[in-house]
Amino acid sequence: MSVKLSVNINKIATLRNSRGGNNPNVLQVAVDCQRFGADGITVHPRPDERHIRYADVRDIAPIITTEFNIEGNPREDKFVELVLDVKPTQVTLVPDDPGQLTSNHGWDTIKEKNYLRSMAEVFRNAGIRVSIFTDPVERIVAAAADTGTDRVELYTEDYARHYAQDREHAIAAYVVAAQTAAAHGLGLNAGHDLDRDNLGYFATHIPGLQEVSIGHALIADALYYGLENTIQMYRRALHQFMSNR
Ligand code: PXP
16 A cells, blocks of 8 residues: 655745745646645645635645645634535644644544544535544544544654654654554544655554655755655655565
């Protein structure tokens, strides 16, 4: 089973927004990422629209020929409306606050079980695959299974932060979380702070990994290597996973 690379294009919108016009053109970048080998496109609209805008998401949806993943907090009614309207392949539910710089924690699936169950039902009834962003904590991943979600996305910031010091230690909790997800019949995604250095080891050691979504590091690498080369480099890091298994 190959691991899908979903490219998060929020940073492209941030660059565009810094000057007001339409350069770079996020729609064109979405088309090109797919042409260059991305298996999916991810967007994370936030209420202040400081990077990808709600209107961008509506414009991008029809040109997606791979998988479209929309991340966000379902507590925003506008987000729920958008997702139900656009009907992406997947919605990833993230518990971030409106002004938060970037996602920095997963759901408390134990405390929020009833809420998450009701939201998972709304999206699944619309034919949209649901993924819930979680920390790599066994009981949190196990409780996610009670919400009716299809998948969990493991928050990989902690792995990335400790990778250089001690990668075996850094990945240990993620292996257990992945095994827990599999034991409960949940699919598995991962994301946040994955990069060209830490991606291959992660993909090699995480059983059942189906998809990674990567934005910041990939777009930063593209400044040096170009978008096409960079996407191919990240794909190779994932394919190294397949041949090492
Ligand atoms: N997954 C989630 C839920 C996120 O919020 C983000 C950042 O928007 C990512 C993955 C991608 O993280 P990064 O930009 O560090 O690759």
